[in-house]
Amino acid sequence: MTRTLLPSAVLAVSLAAGCAQGIADRDGADVHFDADSPVAGALNVMGFAAQDEIGQTRLDAAGEAMPDVDVSLVEGELDVQQFMSAVSTGEPPDLIYANRDQIGTFASRGAIMPLDDCLDGEGIDIGLFREPAVAQVSFGDSVYGVPEFNQVQITMANADLLAEAGLDVADVNGSDWEAVTAANRELHHTEDDGLSVIGFDSKLPEFLPLWAKANGADLLSADGRTAHLDDPAVIEALEFAVAIYEEQGGFGAVKALRDSADFFGSGNQFASGSLGAMPFEQWYVNILNDVSPDAPLAFDTFRDRRGEPLAFASGSAWAIPEGSANPQAACRFLKTMTATDTWLAAAQARADARAEEGKPFTGLLTCNVEADAQIRDRFVDETTDSVWAEAVTATYTANAHTFSLPANPADAEFEAAWQDAVNRVLNGEAAPAEALREAQTVAQEALDTAWAQWAQR
Missing domain, CATH: 3.40.190.10 (Periplasmic binding protein-like II)
Structure with missing residues (x-):
């Protein structure tokens, strides 16, 4: 070739x-x-x-x-x-x-x-x-x-900030929304010039499907034909995730501090102590290990309200x-x-490259179940007493507990409907229930039209 x-x-x-x-x-x-x-x-x-x-x-x-x-x-x-x-x-x-x-x-x-x-x-x-x-x-x-490839979310936190507040990573892994709210209240800090430490980042708008699923709801039916954006459980999930920002002065304040961080560098939010905790994709573990290996970190899976591991896979x-x-x-x-x-x-090549740099191999999520299992068994060391081993274990656990939105002929329109709704709420233009009711109408019309066109092919 x-x-x-x-x-x-x-x-x-x-x-x-x-x-x-x-x-x-x-x-x-x-x-x-x-x-x-x-x-x-x-x-x-x-x-x-x-x-x-x-x-x-x-x-x-x-x-x-x-x-x-x-x-x-x-x-x-x-x-x-x-x-x-x-x-x-x-x-x-x-x-x-x-x-x-x-x-x-x-x-x-x-x-x-x-x-x-x-x-x-x-x-x-x-x-x-x-x-x-x-x-x-x-x-x-x-x-x-x-x-x-599978991208899955795990809980990432600053261990020092948690300890100073008398908290543990279990308080911010999503299993107890009251605990997350309380932890956010303890972890975030505001100074004269505004927010200086984000307590908890619920990662909106992108993670609405994750919070909804954690609350027992799907944004879309399994057959991809019926939108569930106005489901009370979806509304409750959005209300919770938005309230996390409101406690810290609003989404604008959180986003401004988030955007000012050296996300891919040594001055990232965890290394600089400007973020308490957030759910985020597992690939960021490698970045953190590369640029800030001594940052005070703690990891866990993200969990639903029953305490079960959960990840929104892409x-x-x-x-x-x-x-x-x-x-x-x-x-x-x-x-x-x-x-x-x-x-x-490929995993062998990555493991060799990491070993030459004196860094741990943090796994590889391929989407091939057989390959994932063999890579974990042959190349991943989860026996060490380190936060990186915790991150790897959380990653593989999350990878075994994923969900995705089903394919449908209006993928782009459906995603735009719910993301636009979340952004309207974040920008103070609508309340969660109102925004999601309107999004439900838009999304369902798009789905109905697209499925009708598919039937005529």
Whole structure:
């Protein structure tokens, strides 16, 4: 496999012919997927960059599996407008790397193909992947993407601030909302010029689904057809999370202090003592270990109100556009990139790199259940008496207790509806119940319209 890097503003278009079962290529021929058949030609991949040892090791593995394929990477996050324009003109990339919450919209618009024949032909066992992630990329009766990576939230806290206030990480892990409220009151500090220490950051607007689920509610029905934004439990969750900010002078004050922090540097909120606690994605553990290894930290899972671990999972997925000129190579590529052996090689490369730097390997959440288990067993040390071992254990526990919003043909519109509602509340433009009732109407109309259009396809 040869590799070509293309600037993100340029869409590489392969003119090689393709053939596959269940779909038609540009010449109208059927296309067949077969794990025993060689693949060759150009493969243009949009939205993926091998910027670290995890990506590069897996790209190298794909090269070994497809020596006669010339891969061109359009690096940078997937440009949705550029991609949809390419599809509409009949010159799409051969493979895309997208956010999982985009897959339903792409599928409903006919921009990507169902992967059932790809999975069957290449022998890809979709049952090896985490169920919530598969649900995000399944639409109708078909799978439209192969998921990879899982981002999950864990509770992160400043241990010194907790101790000074007579608190423990259990007081801020979300299991007891009264305890979180009380801890926030004790932890936050205000000086003459404003808020100087954020007590607790409930991470709105992004984490409304997490707080709602912790309160026993889903924003969307399991079949992706019915919005539940005005559910009393969702309203209560938003009221609670917003009240956390109001106790500290309002969201504006918290956001201003949050934005002033050196988030990726040694002056981050935990190292500087300007944040008591927050739920956040596990990838930040590596950042903290790199830039502030001696910061006073404490970790736990985020928990629902019954005390059970909970995480709102997100991540990426591979999908093959309709009209792909080389769907067979695209399928072989995504198979190799998400295979257990490939992930193990990538984890080995990451573990070796961390060891050379004298730093712990904090795990790798691949979305492949088999790979996750073997990586944890072979490369992760949770026996040490350190906060980093606590973080790793919390991460893997969270990874086993995830949920996601189901795929639907109005993904973007649905997300915009609830996020706009939360932002209106944060900006003081509406009360939680009013904002969510209005969002419910907007979201349900978008869902009804999109599902009706899907039924007419």
